[in-house]
Amino acid sequence: MLGTLASAGGGVTVGEIVETLLLRTGFNTRMVIAGTTLLGIASGVVGAFAMLRKRSLMTDALSHATLPGIALAFLFAPVFGLASRSLAVLLIGATVTGVLGVLCVQAILRLTRLQEDAAIGIVLSVFFGAGVVALSYVQVNAPSGSAGLNAFIFGQAATMQARDVMLMAVLASGALIASIALFKEFTLVCFNDSFARVDGWPVSAIDLAMMAMVVLVTVAGLQAVGLILVVALLIVPPVAARFWTERLWLLVVLSALFGGASGYLGAAISALLPRMPAGAVIVLTAGVAFGVSMLFAPSRGVVAGALRRLRLRLRIASDHVLEAAHDAGADRIERVTMREIADLHGWSAWFAWVVRRWLIGARMATGTRDGIVLQERGRRRGRQVSRNHALWEQYLVSYADIAPSHVDWSVDLVEHVLSEELIRDLEKKLAQRGEALPSGSGVTA
Amino acid sequence: MSVGPVEFDLARDLFPLAAGVLAALGCGLLGNFLVLRRLSLMGDAISHSVLPGLVIAFLVTSSRGSLAMFIGATVAGLATVVLVEAVKRLGRVESGAAMGVVFSVLFALGVLLIEVASARGVDLDADCVLHGQLETLVWFSAPDHLSDVALGDLLRAVPQEVTTLGIMVVVVLAFLGLFFKELRIAAFDPALSTTQGFHAGIMHYALMVLVAFATVASFEAVGSILVIAMLICPASTARLLTDRLRTQVWLSAAIAVLTASGGYIAAAAVPGIWGKEEVNAAGSMSVFAGLLLAIAVVFSSRHGVVVRRLRQRRLARAVVREDLLATLYRASESGRPGTAITTLSEGRAPRLVRAAMRVSERRGDVRVADGRVVLTDRGRRVAKALIRRHRLWEHYLVDEAGLPPDHVHGTAELLEHLETLPPEGPQVDPHGREIPGDG
Secondary structure: OHHHHHHHOOOOOHHHHHHHHOOOOOHHHHHHHHHHHHHHHHHHHHHHHHHHOOOOOHHHHHHHOHHHHHHHHHHHHHHHOOOOOOHHHHHHHHHHHHHHHHHHHHHHHHHOOOOHHHHHHHHHHHHHHHHHHHHHHHHHHOOOOOHHHHHHHHOOHHHOOHHHHHHHHHHHHHHHHHHHHOHHHHHHHHHOHHHHHHOOOOHHHHHHHHHHHHHHHHHHHHHHHOOOOHHHHHHHHHHHHHOOOOOHHHHHHHHHHHHHHHHHHHHHHHHHOOOOOHHHHHHHHHHHHHHHHHHHOOOOOHHHHHHHHHHHHHHHHHHHHHHHHHHHOOOEEEHHHHHHHHHHHOOOHHHHHHHHHHHHHOOOEEEEOOEEEEOHHHHHHHHHHHHHHHHHHHHHHHHOOOOHHHHHHHHHHHOOOOOHHHHHHHHHHHHHOOOOOOOOOOOOO | OEEOOEEOOHHHHHHHHHHHHHHHHHHHHHHHHHHHOOOHHHHHHHHHHHHHHHHHHHHHHOOOOHHHHHHHHHHHHHHHHHHHHHHHHHOOOOHHHHHHHHHHHHHHHHHHHHHHHHHOOOOOOHHHHHHOOHHHOOOOOOOOOHHHOOHHHHHHHOOHHHHHHHHHHHHHHHHHHHHHHHHHHHHHOHHHHHHOOOOHHHHHHHHHHHHHHHHHHHHHHHOHHHHHHHHHHHHHHHHHHOOOHHHHHHHHHHHHHHHHHHHHHHHHHHHHHOOOOOOOHHHHHHHHHHHHHHHHHHHOOOOOHHHHHHHHHHHHHHHHHHHHHHHHHHHHHOOOOOEEHHHHOOOOOHHHHHHHHHHHHHHOOEEEEOOEEEEOHHHHHHHHHHHHHHHHHHHHHHHOOOOOHHHOHHHHHHHOOOOOOOOOOOOEOOOOOEOOOOO
């Protein structure tokens, strides 16, 4: 695949790449790149709210529903004395049927027992089908000048005129400014709409305003990105941004950043390599941002989560080893003993080796040729774990009414999550009841 | 043969119609379980994201040989299902957004790859993935009349798209036939299904594999948008018509066949009325599917808008009639022999009151004379039962629900119209009025 990409971009020099990225290019290209960047920023902001309001796929129905509007506007513009190829006219048509589509989704939800997913799917496919019908009608029966209409499906940034870009930029910045102005209202509705309603906010009006912003961005992006992929600009950047933060303002800023960067890089790459359609490249750039975020974001990322789980597993495993050593009263754990512990807990040989490295790395033990020798830290931890184990065992027997024969397995699970505060509390409770405590001299941290 | 203003031409129409009907049938049947399990948009996601699978298979094998493309697309379809699950679980992303991310990025990849492929002088058209190419399924050597068709000729002439679709329908039918019970339980109660020994997760994946298979088989002929329409619309329409799953499945099959054939005929017939050329058949089928759904939304005898409106109106009228009888009864309790119609109209629409009085008079519940209304014996019995329910409810609301006595009238006013009786109570209501006896 890289090979095919390389062959597609074979003739491009590094100099050209830098020139394009710095916008030192032809006027038209510069306009297109600036325009899609603005579009990306606006859709990042609007999309963040749409995602939080769980309206992500509503935008999909909306954008598919614009197709019949484009074809009908083309067909009927001459009736009203308008130029049928004018972008503004086509976009007005797109807006009308797009909004109609959203209204249909809501009507289906209100009038029938169908669920939202079915309603969205119905509107999306039926409206798009109507669009295909209208397009085929236009192409057969009024072929003059209808060639450009297909471009709205997949987008065609490269052929955009300066005037078209201006229109796109105006629509996008309108949505951007309005969303920032309504930041507080949108936040309120996204997080707690019933509270907002009780507090006297016009929730349906705010929802309507949010949908209007979505419509603006969608319509703005139709020509550059195409109606199938324009939803990606609204969905992918906010989902990517969600991995990095729990704060709303940061989420919106990051989402705008991802959207803007996708628009900028996508249009630039597509300008360099004439074969690359801008819409697809923009969405793929956003897709890369999403992939990187999902894998490597610090706290919600997949890698961070896997590391966290691995660390917890290792801590539990090493506790088992130290406890076994303490209970056996030995400082030295032979290779054979280690294998027995591993078999008992069902560890693979590889995991047992990692546990050994972990114990040595945490300076709980030192490695020798035929096993490990516990250090002071390890001995202390072993005592502590063993004592927690005993504490829990007695707690479960005396408080939770678990038969003594059933105690041990659950003990193994809980002793690792026991907080030290809880241990002191337990200790006190058990002391009050006069239960015999195992010696814990000097181990309570 | 001719259907309305359109000639049915064997050469031009037979295979496109067959392909449309088969695709609609297979997708429509599977759609029942997608719609029930709120997975409708999985069909949408899969049909968008098979595009890169198709193109990659095409680039690797450099042929439009269908098997490779078929495998590529199926793999891409399954990858979508797995990726959506992964993004949802690993990323803790809401399912709509997860689908949106996966299918839009994969679709973008497909569009890009198509451009790369065409850079190498290979022709692959993204448009036909969306619109389908029903119109190309021509039977060149077809005889003029259906009666002249030799079976051998027909079988040899069947395009491979139609064969694939036929196999798909058979597989879908077999799957539904064999696993209907399991699918039903998994759709309504996944936990129960798992405890009964067939894992709901496995049924989910089996269903998804079939959806991917049906999508891929269909969209080469009819386009991905029609696939979505067929997965969702017939099942949704059937769901509005019945409450039984088995009936719904049969209905959806019938609706799917009707959609495909109706849409196909309309594609030529409707523009033909104005003497225009025919329009895209796949698109016309989606519109037809939407039309049938709209009809069901409005006219369904069970959940239709009209029926519900009528039912509400009938109920509203019955409530007004009963309320008026109750008012008359209360007036007679305080010794007045009749009530003026104008008094009854207070706080109610005069039109409704007049209509209610007309019906009550016809039923023999009241007599109207000189603008005054008097209860007949029959009307008195009806009103008495109503008042009894009202006062029993008031008693119940005060005694059992702990409401203050001055807050219960409004609620009792609503509850009195229900069939259910509150538990028996004492002889007087919370306001000290007598509760009339039974009968």
